[in-house]
Amino acid sequence: MAKPVIEVRDLGIEFYRTRRRRMSLREMVFKGQSGATTETFWALRDISFDVQRGEAVGLVGGNGSGKSTLLKMIAGVMLPDSGYARVRGGVAPLIELTGGFLGELTARENVYLAAGLHGLTKRQIDERYDEIVDFAGPQVQAGMDMPFRHFSSGMQVRIAFALITTLDQPVVLVDEVLAVGDRTFREKCYTRMDSMLSGGKTLFLVSHSEPDLRRFSERGLYLRSGELKGDGPIGEVIAQYNADADADAAS
Amino acid sequence: MIGVSQFNGLLAKRQVLRTLVERDLRVRYAGSVLGYVWTVLDPLLMALVYFIVFTLIFQARQTGNQPYFLHLVTGLFLWQWFASNMSETSRALLSESRLVRSANLPRELWVVRVVLAKGIEFILTLPVIIAFTAYYLITGETKLHWTLVMIPVALVLTFLLSVGIGMILAPITVLVTDMARVVRIALRLGFYATPVLYSADMAPGTLQTVLALNPMSGILELFRSGFFRGEMNLLSVASACVLTVILLLIGAFVFKRLEPAVLKEI
Numbered sequence: 001m002a003k004p005v006i007e008v009r010d011l012g013i014e015f016y017r018t019r020r021r022r023m024s025l026r027e028m029v030f031k032g033q034s035g036a037t038t039e040t041f042w043a044l045r046d047i048s049f050d051v052q053r054g055e056a057v058g059l060v061g062g063n064g065s066g067k068s069t070l071l072k073m074i075a076g077v078m079l080p081d082s083g084y085a086r087v088r089g090g091v092a093p094l095i096e097l098t099g100g101f102l103g104e105l106t107a108r109e110n111v112y113l114a115a116g117l118h119g120l121t122k123r124q125i126d127e128r129y130d131e132i133v134d135f136a137g138p139q140v141q142a143g144m145d146m147p148f149r150h151f152s153s154g155m156q157v158r159i160a161f162a163l164i165t166t167l168d169q170p171v172v173l174v175d176e177v178l179a180v181g182d183r184t185f186r187e188k189c190y191t192r193m194d195s196m197l198s199g200g201k202t203l204f205l206v207s208h209s210e211p212d213l214r215r216f217s218e219r220g221l222y223l224r225s226g227e228l229k230g231d232g233p234i235g236e237v238i239a240q241y242n243a244d245a246d247a248d249a250a251s
Numbered sequence: 252m253i254g255v256s257q258f259n260g261l262l263a264k265r266q267v268l269r270t271l272v273e274r275d276l277r278v279r280y281a282g283s284v285l286g287y288v289w290t291v292l293d294p295l296l297m298a299l300v301y302f303i304v305f306t307l308i309f310q311a312r313q314t315g316n317q318p319y320f321l322h323l324v325t326g327l328f329l330w331q332w333f334a335s336n337m338s339e340t341s342r343a344l345l346s347e348s349r350l351v352r353s354a355n356l357p358r359e360l361w362v363v364r365v366v367l368a369k370g371i372e373f374i375l376t377l378p379v380i381i382a383f384t385a386y387y388l389i390t391g392e393t394k395l396h397w398t399l400v401m402i403p404v405a406l407v408l409t410f411l412l413s414v415g416i417g418m419i420l421a422p423i424t425v426l427v428t429d430m431a432r433v434v435r436i437a438l439r440l441g442f443y444a445t446p447v448l449y450s451a452d453m454a455p456g457t458l459q460t461v462l463a464l465n466p467m468s469g470i471l472e473l474f475r476s477g478f479f480r481g482e483m484n485l486l487s488v489a490s491a492c493v494l495t496v497i498l499l500l501i502g503a504f505v506f507k508r509l510e511p512a513v514l515k516e517i
Binding site for chain 2: 013015024025076077080081091093095096100104105109112116117119121
């Protein structure tokens with residue numbers, strides 16, 4: 001069997017209970033304590049799974065079950081405290097979509113900057129620029145030389161989505177972005193994702209929307225309070241999740 | 252080996268580094284020369300103020316190298332680069348938190364990028380130093396020496412030293428809220444603990460040894476030597492080289508060590 005595209009082994013990450021561990025030197029010096037709570041919890045623990053090339057995996061779980069954290073570690077923007085998440089080949093992260101964009105630069109400059117951050121050379125961006133703008137739609141096309149912050153948030157997401165999906169990386173990570181955008185754009189996103197899937201990309205999807213999960217993924221992973229509870233066909237995993245959720249609601 | 256893998260990671264992403272530095276410069280000089288004027292005007296006015304205070308008001312017996320104004324200009328321009336490196340690298344991760352969170356790049360890049368962009372700004376101010384040097388050459392108040400070839404060495408050392416200290420400051424500032432204030436105070440003290448206004452050989456013997464422990468002291472010796480007497484204090488130069496390497500290693504270690512915590516907090 002070929003080497004898995006995503007390999008996650010004994011992955012764990014520990015957070016401080018207060019989330020922000022802001023310390024202050026003044027407090028350390030004058031009070032002799034760091035002002036930080038030392039109470040911690042494992043947001044994810046002992047997670048292990050493999051994803052093969054071309055697989056489409058949906059990540060299921062309630063709020064705070066560690067889905068986004070897991071996605072961030074696969075994307076490499078967060079580092080685990082134990083174990084590892086290894087990805088063979090580049091990742092196109094549809095997480096915090098507009099994170100790489102700066103309000104004061106024009107949309108055009110932003111496209112070049114963000115694509116550059118994701119490793120595209122200037123020539124590659126030149127080649128794909130029209131494709132990106134086309135996908136984002138005619139309203140966006142007219143304002144490419146406008147400062148980015150003058151775009152509506154929906155438009156900003158359109159540009160970002162168009163850009164990231166044009167990166168042509170073998171692994172695509174999606175975190176709830178399908179919920180944004182109006183109906184026409186959502187349809188376009190679906191078509192784009194279908195074509196990425198049929199193009200042999202590996203898809204890793206986080207969503208609360210059952211139709212989206214069923215539509216794009218064949219395999220499901222179920223996270224519950226930081227532990228991997230289920231791994232199987234998406235239908236079964238969703239059923240397991242729903243059963244747990246119903247049980248929680250009943251108790 | 253500590254630092255080597257980090258260096259290789261940065262090298263692999265030099266294209267991204269270039270994009271970021273270009274963006275920094277574009278934002279700073281966007282459509283106006285004002286950005287440039289500020290970089291030059293600040294140290295120049297300070298040089299003028301110190302010149303008036305020490306030569307006209309205090310009428311000091313002894314100032315730094317002669318001509319004193321050139322001594323001030325060379326010192327203040329280089330110090331400005333170093334000082335802005337310190338204050339900017341300490342905020343390097345915080346101020347770009349959105350980018351840090353969304354792009355999988357070697358995080359050291361955010362520190363190097365600041366130092367590099369500030370370095371280019373510094374290089375762009377060199378013509379001002381050259382103009383003053385030319386003036387004092389024509390009036391016959393100074394002669395150039397072969398030690399001018401040490402200038403690039405001084406710049407490389409400033410770069411490496413700043414990256415080293417920056418890699419210590421940037422993650423700590425994310426985790427400790429009042430670090431930025433500490434950096435500001437340390438810089439103000441550091442200014443007087445560095446032979447910017449004076450030259451190290453004017454200090455009494457023991458103090459000279461203490462000054463030699465300041466890496467910027469030796470770097471300034473290297474940088475200035477060619478403009479003035481062509482001599483330099485080899486002890487402080489050697490100490491600057493050693494301290495730069497040590498701080499670079501400590502920086503690489505601290506950065507690697509704090510990186511997971513920083514990514515959780517940012």
